[in-house]
Amino acid sequence: MKITDKHSTIIHAATKVFAKKGFFNARISDIAKEAKVADGTIYLYFNNKLDILISVFEKEIGILIEQVTKALALETDPKKQLEIFATKHLTMMKKNKNLAEVIQIELRQSAKLIKEYRNNKFIEYIDIVSTIIKEGQVQKIYRADIKPGIAKRAFFGALDEISRVWSISLETDYTVDEIIGQVMAIFLSGMLIPPAAQAE
Amino acid sequence: MKITDKHSTIIHAATKVFAKKGFFNARISDIAKEAKVADGTIYLYFNNKLDILISVFEKEIGILIEQVTKALALETDPKKQLEIFATKHLTMMKKNKNLAEVIQIELRQSAKLIKEYRNNKFIEYIDIVSTIIKEGQVQKIYRADIKPGIAKRAFFGALDEISRVWSISLETDYTVDEIIGQVMAIFLSGMLIPPAAQAE
């Protein structure tokens, strides 16, 4: 709780700047100005520009993990849990454009920029989804033939692509609730009309 | 004919270079060298670096559209059509790492770099999905409450996130067929164990 936690201040500033300009177009001096420190000061806390990007990314994902985890703790039904994940994710993305931008673009960039970067925080995040699915399979709620390792990506990808459009346009054809309803309907029950219903 | 189609040669080279280094780290001279032309020659065919990026992107998406459209023409069942889309998309992404990279990263970049860029080619591509869904709804195969405008993004996002991993790692935990099976199962029938089955 230090009054002047420069490290955090800089990360906060960098998040804003990266979101607005993207990693390559962001200048260290932009971040420094936003953080109200000298350019050189940044190098007392980070090794280089890329280091800032990774820190920003991990911090943001960290917040997501924390928020989602907290919300999930109150619920045990795997169906509801998946919905909570979707709701939390989309709500935060919608609310925090910076976060959305950073995840959208920098998730891809950082993977390219640093081959060695394993991005454990991100893996931890989407593994929340596979954990829910596995638990649902144990509870015989989710089909056993679903592979959590694939389903987690499909689920996250669906949410991510939807929020991508928000960060580039002001398109608000659908409400968040509508979208969540649709995504949950698809992922839980699929798009096919059930044979039983068809028979009617 | 193709002997001196510099325009195509440069796009081809640029695709390779962008895929390998990303837009910002790619140098015009890299592209020129790859295309075996002088740096200046590139500017006889493109206005600037961004122009190359957009051309590359549109050409690649164009190929996808063409391939997918061709494959879809042979099939009328909306269930099968969706599967064909997924299969074609994933197969081409798997085969053509450059294509995957360019779509993965540059789809996000170009949107940021040019606010005015409407990316019609890309919209055309994912609208293939919504068209299939709409047709399926007419045929009473897909549920009427599914909104094609949301479902198309969820479907594309799911495929895209899965192929994202391919472009950054050599991870081959699953075969393409396995993945397609999983994605189709989820999107068509959902992850829930059907009540009927549960009742059993």
Added chain:
Amino acid sequence: MKITDKHSTIIHAATKVFAKKGFFNARISDIAKEAKVADGTIYLYFNNKLDILISVFEKEIGILIEQVTKALALETDPKKQLEIFATKHLTMMKKNKNLAEVIQIELRQSAKLIKEYRNNKFIEYIDIVSTIIKEGQVQKIYRADIKPGIAKRAFFGALDEISRVWSISLETDYTVDEIIGQVMAIFLSGMLIPPAAQAE
């Protein structure tokens, strides 16, 4: 009088382009376009860009020489002859902005660009002035202590500086006649009030 005297056509075009953009900002392709020939064609008639500049300059000065000489042939009074020179020079400069520009700037540039360039045409032009003065001295009209080699420069410089302002602004505070009247008054009679008049 060849219908397609490319050499002249190119010089004509170059004059226009140099006047409008200046030597360094003019592009060979600008000249080629203006002359309606291909870029490469220019190199069939000129060695390089500098060569064009010199040709333009010499052609323009040549025209000046021709015009002034013709006008002077009709007059023998050295006082009148000097006035004719001033009138012709200023009138042509006023009428032909391209010419004025080229002389103004390129006279200085070419001297710098080519140390060896003796600029004989230009020397020939201002030597018209010293010739007039010498003749006037022979006729006991101009003071014998005036050195024609210095006076010619002072006279040309005065006219040149006056026309310089025309090429950069639309300033028309004075008419050409007014200016000629003033310049002739100064150079012929000086600015001092004559002692005789003062005595009055």
Added chain:
Amino acid sequence: MKITDKHSTIIHAATKVFAKKGFFNARISDIAKEAKVADGTIYLYFNNKLDILISVFEKEIGILIEQVTKALALETDPKKQLEIFATKHLTMMKKNKNLAEVIQIELRQSAKLIKEYRNNKFIEYIDIVSTIIKEGQVQKIYRADIKPGIAKRAFFGALDEISRVWSISLETDYTVDEIIGQVMAIFLSGMLIPPAAQAE
């Protein structure tokens, strides 16, 4: 103090380089090397290359104004004052080849390069001449029919053209004193043999 006045150092270096190579042929790296700073350092003090040119020009003209003004303060006779202006101008041009070059060429260039550039410093400089003439007219020393606005240009132009030759050649046919004598004789008394003298 002067120990690290980078701004001045760079202007000084630029003056030298512009004089030697001209604006267009001068490289930023030439100026940087001459000033013994890094290329980038120049951009901490100037916006761009043109900005340097203007600064150089204004500084040099400023020096001229200062020197001439100081010398004029000691003299009240308008005849002598005009001579002092001529002497100072020519002497400084002769002594400082860089100054002469920059004024000669860049005075013309900058006018072309920046249409909006009013060049107030230069106007201030030549207005010294018109101020002297006006004062001389008040004192009934200079003829009332001389228009100071035209005469100032004629006078400056005469001096300028004379010094132009110095900057392109080593021609020293005449001494500065000789030239001043001639110019003053012409401008004060004109080139005509006075009627009274002729009558003799």
Added chain:
DNA sequence: AATGAATGAGCATTCATTCAT
């Protein structure tokens, strides 16, 4: 710890010139 002036490597783009046709 903090500063911010200074550095200098790096790159997109231009354009005079060439040359195969």
Added chain:
DNA sequence: TATGAATGAATGCTCATTCAT
């Protein structure tokens, strides 16, 4: 002669990083 596509050297300017204070 004429073309214009192709060349590639050349340079203004940026910005991540350093380091003396």
